[in-house]
Amino acid sequence: MSKVRNMNLADEGIKKIKWVQKHMPVLEHIKKEFERTKPFEGITIGSCLHLEPKTINLGLTLQAGGAEVAMTGCNPLSTHDDATAGGAALGLNMYGWREETEEEYYETINDVLDHKPDIIIDDGADMILVLHQERKELLSNVKGACEETTTGVHRLEAMHADNALKIPLIAVNDAYTKYLFDNRYGTGQSTFDAIMGTTNMLIAGKTVVVCGYGWCGRGVATRANGLGANVIVTEVDAIRALEARMDGYRVMPTKEAVKHADLLITVTGNINVVSGDDFRNMKDGCMLANSGHFNVEINREDLENQSVSVEEVRESVEEFTMEDGRKIYLLADGRLVNLAAERGQGHPAEIMDLSFAAQALSAKYIIENDLDVGVIKSPDELDYKIAGLKLKAMDIEIDNLSDRQNEYLNNWQEGT
Ligand SMILES: NC(=O)c1ccc[n+]([C@@H]2O[C@H](COP(=O)([O-])OP(=O)(O)OC[C@H]3O[C@@H](n4cnc5c(N)ncnc54)[C@H](O)[C@@H]3O)[C@@H](O)[C@H]2O)c1
Ligand SMILES: N[C@@H](CCSC[C@H]1O[C@@H](n2cnc3c(=O)[nH]cnc32)[C@H](O)[C@@H]1O)C(=O)O
Known part of the structure; x- marks a missing residue:
């Protein structure tokens, strides 16, 4: 059936x-x-x-x-x-x-x-x-x-x-x-595959804001960096924020980061990561995509309430015209862009x-x-x-521990 x-x-x-x-x-x-x-x-x-x-x-x-x-x-x-x-x-x-x-x-x-x-x-x-x-x-x-x-x-x-x-x-x-492979390398590649296929836009030279530096966020930031973007990370966890900084990215609160974003990608699993005044502070032409969970990370209702019109300008791309004339673009209705966009292949x-x-x-x-x-x-x-x-x-061989190495690793008596 x-x-x-x-x-x-x-x-x-x-x-x-x-x-x-x-x-x-x-x-x-x-x-x-x-x-x-x-x-x-x-x-x-x-x-x-x-x-x-x-x-x-x-x-x-x-x-x-x-x-x-x-x-x-x-x-x-x-x-x-x-x-x-x-x-x-x-x-x-x-x-x-x-x-x-x-x-x-x-x-x-x-x-x-x-x-x-x-x-x-x-x-x-x-x-x-x-x-x-x-x-x-x-x-x-x-x-x-x-x-x-x-x-x-x-x-x-x-x-x-x-x-x-x-x-x-x-x-x-x-x-x-x-999680080490799917969340990181999978999300990293498929998110950009979908965003680039959907928009036909260049990533090099753009400022890409990645909200969340977990396993998915690390993958998305790495790929953005590799494509030549200038990457900003936002976090709520001090250790992950520190890791992002030492991986070479700028780290700042979301309300600051949105002012710089040409493209913003949420990968937190959380609700209302981008909402309210964040949309007022965005640049004209800012693109928003979610690659985290359901359609809750970017608050679509707030975006809609602040806009005077919404139009589907390309498959899986909605253009929101704001009261002051700025345009903000939401991809795939704020659902997982790598799977929900028409061009998303997962x-x-x-x-x-x-x-x-x-x-x-x-x-x-x-x-x-x-x-x-x-x-x-x-x-x-x-x-x-x-x-x-x-x-x-993949035709890759690795080493095996020798008996002596095994013994050494399990021994607490051998010092310098
Ligand atoms: N698109 C896909 O194909 C795909 C693949 C795997 C996982 N996911 C989903 O992506 C989301 C993230 O997964 P993960 O494995 O990276 O999780 P994770 O827990 O490793 O990372 C999430 C990060 O987001 C941070 N965060 C939470 N709220 C935040 C906020 N308001 N602002 C900024 N950062 C915030 C957390 O501190 C954490 O570091 C989950 O919802 C997961 O189910 C999607
Ligand atoms: N169902 C929710 C939860 C997030 S899906 C995130 C999961 O999708 C999985 N995923 C990513 N790409 C593919 C794919 O191509 N096929 C099947 N599953 C995938 C991946 O393993 C990840 O953990 C939603 O739609 O919002």
Whole structure:
């Protein structure tokens, strides 16, 4: 069963799925392993992830392991209609289409839950929230869940602290092979890929303000710097602000930084990072994009209230004309620009290879272990397996500790 925009797009979707498979060697290795061992025989897996070719390839990997797979999107703007048609043609249960209304977004989450999943793979925690609030009758069926992103993990940790979480949860985001690569190099590249593709603008010589210097912020700032921008970082955490400064960037409060910005990118996971007077202080022509979470980081309502007109001047580019005549541009409705912009393709396949390998092995870990309710990091042994497979696929060898080195490292008696 599937509900997608147009099954006639299936061939195009399958072509794109085949392309990413060539660049996801770790997931392909795990797929072959799953074909042999069938860890998910009799198991249903429901996911709420950005629906595009790499995610469909995760679905096919779980299917190869014997799972019945039902998938929906975790953002109303990020679904690729050819990929969902391709996934449906390949036997996955696909629910979702690009530009869903909020009602349709939650309807398709419920469509997946109707499959009574044993395992849930979520991105941002919306499906797990619906499960706990509206579909409580399904809770006892769920053996565990995996969460893909930083803010989803924060939401679920808060839920657990309130004793509201009723299932075991693996924080896949917190795997080394996830956040060190996906959040940093993935967000760094795909954010600029989407902004440049959407606007056809030059980055060199511009002042780029990066709000938030976490794993995503570091990646975005590095790429902005590499493209020749003058980078300013804003932070609320003293240690991260210090790190940004020593990495060579200017650091200042957001209300100051907005005065300099040609392009401002939020990557904080927080609400109202840019709001109110910030829009009054921006230069004419300033471009705003969010690559953090949902559509809450840039307060669109404040921007709209201060403007006299709004016009879509290019695909995924809205021009706000302010009372004093300045123009401010908002990309992709303030949703994740790397996925929600019409030109957004998400992270490169080589990066999602790592993140989705971590998802696939974490799902298997849930089946093989009787986990307690709560939030755990995905086990280190999975991380090392994924890193080893990736190095092998990249034809990179590393050294091994000798017995003497091992002994030295574990000895406290040997001094100078
Ligand atoms: N676009 C993508 O594809 C993508 C990929 C991975 C993660 N994410 C999302 O991006 C967001 C950031 O993820 P991360 O892993 O970098 O998180 P992180 O916790 O490592 O970093 C967030 C940083 O933002 C800072 N911050 C919080 N509020 C702020 C404010 N008002 N002003 C300035 N800085 C502020 C925090 O101090 C922190 O250093 C999350 O919402 C995550 O879910 C998006
Ligand atoms: N669902 C929320 C939460 C942020 S999504 C951020 C996550 O998207 C994931 N992501 C980035 N690029 C891709 C992609 O191309 N395919 C699937 N997931 C991706 C990435 O792993 C990251 O943790 C929202 O839409 O606002």
